[in-house]
Amino acid sequence: MSTQSLATLMTPCLIVDEARMTRNIERLAAHAASLGVPLRPHLKTGKSVEVARRMLPGGTGPAMVSTLAEAEVFAAAGIRDITYGVGIALNKLDRVLDLHRAGCRLTVLVDSAAQARAVADASARAGIAIPALIEIDSDGHRSGLVPDDPEIIEIGRILQDGGAELAGVLCHAGQSYGAVGRAAQAKFAEVERTALVAAAEALRGAGLPCPVVSAGSTPTAHAATDLTGVTELRAGVYVFFDLVMAGIGACAVDDIALSVLTTVIGHQPARGSIMIDAGWMALSRDRGTAAQELDQGYGLVCDEAGRPIPDLIVTQTSQEHGTIAARPGSDAAMPDLPIGTRLRILPNHACATASQHGEYHVIPKDGGPLMEWPRFGGW
Amino acid sequence: MSTQSLATLMTPCLIVDEARMTRNIERLAAHAASLGVPLRPHLKTGKSVEVARRMLPGGTGPAMVSTLAEAEVFAAAGIRDITYGVGIALNKLDRVLDLHRAGCRLTVLVDSAAQARAVADASARAGIAIPALIEIDSDGHRSGLVPDDPEIIEIGRILQDGGAELAGVLCHAGQSYGAVGRAAQAKFAEVERTALVAAAEALRGAGLPCPVVSAGSTPTAHAATDLTGVTELRAGVYVFFDLVMAGIGACAVDDIALSVLTTVIGHQPARGSIMIDAGWMALSRDRGTAAQELDQGYGLVCDEAGRPIPDLIVTQTSQEHGTIAARPGSDAAMPDLPIGTRLRILPNHACATASQHGEYHVIPKDGGPLMEWPRFGGW
Known part of the structure; x- marks a missing residue:
């Protein structure tokens, strides 16, 4: 349990959508069972x-x-x-x-x-x-x-x-x-x-x-x-x-259960870009979609509820800065995202992005307050 | 203090050469002082x-x-x-x-x-x-x-x-x-x-x-x-x-004070490659030298003492597997590295590689046993 909500969590942090995770687990379990x-x-x-x-x-x-x-x-x-x-x-x-x-x-x-x-x-x-x-x-x-x-x-x-x-x-x-x-x-x-x-x-x-x-x-x-x-x-x-799996058709984008919650910290209107407080430390350096047909940069930008914003991706990262902008070649309008707006980023590679964090903040599938699940690392 | 030595540390793990670190710190301090x-x-x-x-x-x-x-x-x-x-x-x-x-x-x-x-x-x-x-x-x-x-x-x-x-x-x-x-x-x-x-x-x-x-x-x-x-x-x-800084001439390769200690776990002689137990989880996904004149893959391979092995790099990584091989285009002979051989990998990007680990194992500049310094992460 947690007294936090998506609106109050300190950013950047790692979010799990338990409903999607459960659906993913059940789908493969059923497929394996059908194969015996x-x-x-x-x-x-x-x-x-x-x-x-x-x-x-x-x-x-x-x-x-x-x-x-x-x-x-x-x-x-x-x-x-x-x-x-x-x-x-x-x-x-x-x-x-x-x-x-x-x-x-x-x-x-x-x-x-x-x-x-x-x-x-x-x-x-x-x-x-x-x-x-x-x-x-x-x-x-x-x-x-x-x-x-x-x-x-x-x-x-x-x-x-x-x-x-x-x-x-x-x-x-x-x-x-x-x-x-x-x-x-x-x-x-x-x-x-x-x-x-x-x-x-x-x-x-x-x-x-x-x-x-x-x-x-x-x-x-x-x-x-x-x-x-x-x-x-x-x-x-x-x-x-994750986006790599979506890029090869192994899942749909709305199967992705992991995202990084982040906050808008600046604007560069002359360059059409927006700064967020999730850099590669929060997203990982993984660029697995770079070799795919649809390059998702360092991740696909969603609103706080997890709905993708058309053609908006993380185009560049420093350690603790992310730059979001329209996908190259896109003519999608840049949405109005004032300083302080909270966004969620779908990752290229779930294993790599999750490994940058010490815990999951989990949106329970049956509603109710967020749960916090610890992660561990090391060898 | 630690009862471990380079020969007994569990791999993969992060090594700091304190003598090099001290030299790096003192060099910039002197330069700043000279500029007032x-x-x-x-x-x-x-x-x-x-x-x-x-x-x-x-x-x-x-x-x-x-x-x-x-x-x-x-x-x-x-x-x-x-x-x-x-x-x-x-x-x-x-x-x-x-x-x-x-x-x-x-x-x-x-x-x-x-x-x-x-x-x-x-x-x-x-x-x-x-x-x-x-x-x-x-x-x-x-x-x-x-x-x-x-x-x-x-x-x-x-x-x-x-x-x-x-x-x-x-x-x-x-x-x-x-x-x-x-x-x-x-x-x-x-x-x-x-x-x-x-x-x-x-x-x-x-x-x-x-x-x-x-x-x-x-x-x-x-x-x-x-x-x-x-x-x-x-x-x-x-x-x-790190190698990115060496690649732009901001330092020499032998100024790099950080490396990942790893163990050889397999050979693929038909492909001229060797497997190690350091993948991207230990090295990071950073490919900062990919855009430089000399692409160092996921890192430059050194022997256990930290001496680079000519033209041997980490060419590919999975989560916990690294593949080492001669740099593409190199005709350097593949060294004999039996299973169990311990190697050290110089990283592309020190910030990214260090962030994958919970502690440093430090080779003291004045000799004596290894020291262990904790690292932290999070936001």
Whole structure:
């Protein structure tokens, strides 16, 4: 609870529209259910126990995280089945073991024999079989092994024979973030699925187990129509969505549940621009829409109620200054926004913008006073 | 103090080289002294009481901040003369008054009659004459009034007659961040000075006081050779410097005192790339060198001791993954960096990268164990 309202909150600050967030969560849950595949929500966008509780109906998982700090906070909040989605650094294995000792089944990710050996050695020393997934690369995006790489079998054997637990394979088709439209995203979902199934079959053909076949990204999870052979589906940014996701058609602008509340602090009529008190510190430096058909600058300007103002975007940022102006090429009239006017900015990238803030101010879906939900960061 | 060393710190984390930081602080202090103008260091880069203490030899100011949260933390730490360098939002005046009541002389910035009226009204109501500077625009960068704008006199009269304190004029030639080389930066210093002196003369000619004539940015502060008529010089990012500043010749690469410690977590030999556990969450999304002659990607890769590895940069980032590879077009040999190797990344933009972290791990200039200095954020 909070005694503040949108009209009294100190600016800049982070706003969540709980009704939209709930709709986003329910939509993907229904889609995953229709495909018959359990969902493993990624908690890295929210970094909040309150958001996590709403993404995980059972409250204990399965869940995905991007840092061990997230795993530790969420394990302490009762989540018991967590996959850490970044290739394990050897210096982090002691913390992985501590999470297991605390009752959390933390699964790690490997894509090299060197990591597999370290995971197996740590498992054997501790007498705790750390579950590990082998990361598969389906699209040349960043990490992982291509499905026919013989190192997959080598890693599987090292884990299995060395005292760890070979949990299966995982793939993230990161290039799907550049695929515009449902059909193009569905193709990436099939690219993910095909790569995973091939790798799983390679492991099984070598006499190794592969119980988990984990696929997903927000675009592919929403677009997938056939997940034969896949055992779990992952997605994260869908909880809030953002302008990058709207730009590729993975959501509508009015699905975006996250915004930054800001105040008008000045005018530059000669340049047709207005200054606000949200710079890149509040909005992040993310310019993810710069490469899209519709460049949204540092964010799309809405009124205090969250309604977009046609063609008005944040064109430039300093650390604590934002400049808003009509989108280049637009002939939309500049609205009258006196000093003191409160606006909301929809972000390019929800994960990046949220990470600039220490808490969410949440507009409850059922009305009533704002709620304040803490966020955390760090590693 | 810390029981950690560079070899044992959990990655990713933020490293400060205190010897370089001290050299940067002393160099600008000497230059300002040679020009006969007092320095008002900007504390927004460090956001740390420990860093502030080293930037402010007397310990009480003058200092500059970019948020009221900074003003409140630094005032509590004993700094008594602070200028808040973002045009004042009307909803923040109660906090400004509270800082005055707590013994901190906080000066605000205005560039409109509407703000001036609000500052004067708040001053009159509280019986505290809030000092206000009028922001002058010398280069069309973001906010401020051009020197011959008659609103300057109007604002001066509103402040003076309404119960506030007309403290003077302030200018920040933000376009100087794009000026390459000392000579080009010196021209911007002169642009700042000329605009300020004209505005100050306009105020004085109208019978109004203008005791403070405040100029500066890191590039112009270092390049200025004549500050006649200027009463104080401001700069901030010079405390750490960064690749953007090196790219315009405002510092050398080996002046950069800030880096992110990271660990190698994977290899993609087919693509000539290496994965590290520092993504944009640790490095920030800032791509300030993208528009410079030498694009440094998301940062320049150094060994654990901080020595740059020729032509190796962070070419791509996800939230918690960084991809390092040879700079496009380079024929530098890829070094052998086994999984587990620790590296340090020099940042594009020190303010942005530091803001992603909760603390600094400091290599002391006089040797001995690492120190840990907390950082803060928020508004």
